[in-house]
Amino acid sequence: MFTTESTEGNQFWNETYFVPHFQPIVNAINRSISAYEVLGRQFNPEENTYHSLGGLFHNRDQDPVPVYNIDRILREKAVQTLKESNLRTKLFFNMMPNFLSRVHHTDLFAENFHIIQLIEKYGIDRNQVVIEITEDEFDGSIDRLIQIVQIFRDYGLKIAIDDLGTGFSNLERIGYLHPDIMKVDIRIMRESLNKNSFKQVLGAISEMSQKLGSQLLFEGIETEEEVNLALSMGANLLQGFYFSTPNPHFLNRNTFSDKMKTVLENFSSVRSKELREKGVREQRIIDQLQDLFYELSDVKEDEFSYRFGQILSSLPREILKVFVCDGEGYQITPTYDLDRLNGGYLERSRQIGNNYAWKPYFLKHKEESERFRKKWGVTYPLYDISNQNQYVIFTFSLMDGKILIAQVGWSE
Numbered sequence: 001m002f003t004t005e006s007t008e009g010n011q012f013w014n015e016t017y018f019v020p021h022f023q024p025i026v027n028a029i030n031r032s033i034s035a036y037e038v039l040g041r042q043f044n045p046e047e048n049t050y051h052s053l054g055g056l057f058h059n060r061d062q063d064p065v066p067v068y069n070i071d072r073i074l075r076e077k078a079v080q081t082l083k084e085s086n087l088r089t090k091l092f093f094n095m096m097p098n099f100l101s102r103v104h105h106t107d108l109f110a111e112n113f114h115i116i117q118l119i120e121k122y123g124i125d126r127n128q129v130v131i132e133i134t135e136d137e138f139d140g141s142i143d144r145l146i147q148i149v150q151i152f153r154d155y156g157l158k159i160a161i162d163d164l165g166t167g168f169s170n171l172e173r174i175g176y177l178h179p180d181i182m183k184v185d186i187r188i189m190r191e192s193l194n195k196n197s198f199k200q201v202l203g204a205i206s207e208m209s210q211k212l213g214s215q216l217l218f219e220g221i222e223t224e225e226e227v228n229l230a231l232s233m234g235a236n237l238l239q240g241f242y243f244s245t246p247n248p249h250f251l252n253r254n255t256f257s258d259k260m261k262t263v264l265e266n267f268s269s270v271r272s273k274e275l276r277e278k279g280v281r282e283q284r285i286i287d288q289l290q291d292l293f294y295e296l297s298d299v300k301e302d303e304f305s306y307r308f309g310q311i312l313s314s315l316p317r318e319i320l321k322v323f324v325c326d327g328e329g330y331q332i333t334p335t336y337d338l339d340r341l342n343g344g345y346l347e348r349s350r351q352i353g354n355n356y357a358w359k360p361y362f363l364k365h366k367e368e369s370e371r372f373r374k375k376w377g378v379t380y381p382l383y384d385i386s387n388q389n390q391y392v393i394f395t396f397s398l399m400d401g402k403i404l405i406a407q408v409g410w411s412e
Helices: 064-085 097-103 114-122 142-155 171-177 186-192 196-212 224-232 257-298 301-314 360-371
Strands: 018-027 032-044 049-052 090-095 129-133 158-161 181-185 215-219 237-239 319-325 335-338 345-348 376-378 382-384 389-397 403-409
Touching: 018 064, 018 090, 032 064, 032 237, 064 090, 064 097, 064 114, 090 097, 097 142, 114 129, 114 142, 129 142, 142 158, 142 171, 158 171, 181 186, 181 196, 186 215, 186 224, 196 215, 215 224, 224 257, 257 301, 257 376, 257 389, 257 403, 301 319, 360 376, 360 389, 360 403
Parallel strands: 032 090, 090 129, 129 158, 158 181, 181 215, 215 237
Antiparallel strands: 018 032, 018 237, 032 049, 319 335, 319 403, 335 345, 376 389, 382 389, 389 403
């Protein structure tokens, strides 16, 4: 809690009581500390303790003048600490877009920004500074924010987006700012991580970061299980109490090297086993379907649908839905849906003529079958919200360019 005076009335408003703390960010690739997030702390001399200033910076009702001054004090102390340490590490500085927008109305020149003034004053490498855009709401001018961020980027600073999953920090900020680093606070979703939908959201963020070329940072990590989740999502930057609480000093960059070595080796072993089991499971389905549909290779066109329907009783029970398209993606057989109550398959003839050529799995299968003569394709796990189940799509090249589409139940 931010404190202005003690019970005896002694003022704590003294810049010596504002002390930046640094929470390490560990790089999974080289197992070393590659950066620190700068966090504000206030020292209470009566209790001999530090208190977080997070509530002060995120309180919209707070007088902005002292907030502005405290922020500058902490920022300069952090840069000075970095300079005196002679370390080649990065510092993440939190900057709220509403605050930036209010402070910089028209003076949009690099030399007018405090962080840039500090870089020049202390002569630190601009590559050592990351601007972390953080806030759950934004009501300023998005055009001005884009201009400000571009000034930072043109100067050579990296841009991170904080707290993915809350407020303005969603797709809007990502689309406008195209960050170098995307931060996911696992604490926001911790209570719901056992739900498939949240894991799918994290998977989508992971895929988006790869497509944008952004590094992925998971913060708020407290357990090895959460480290493994971050690694499985492709996060190479890790932050949280599992490694260290924020403290006023930098640590040896190899402090967590042995710990990460053990974690990575355990993760690799478990993940490799999971992938092998997944491969065996996929191959079993492929072999069964291949044996069943091989006999269709010499079936005449006018008998195809009839013979296809005869095979249904022999399908593996994991198959939830199956149909066949022609080479242009038009469905040429009924859809056969598994009757979950009574067994067997229900025929949906009205779906004949539907087109699936636009589906990513169809296009991918067709391209790979032509380029690599690959007969089978398997998607990553998908989710059926109406039936509340996870599934994958198997595709198989039949005769005359026909393509089998099979939806297979796939709980993990």
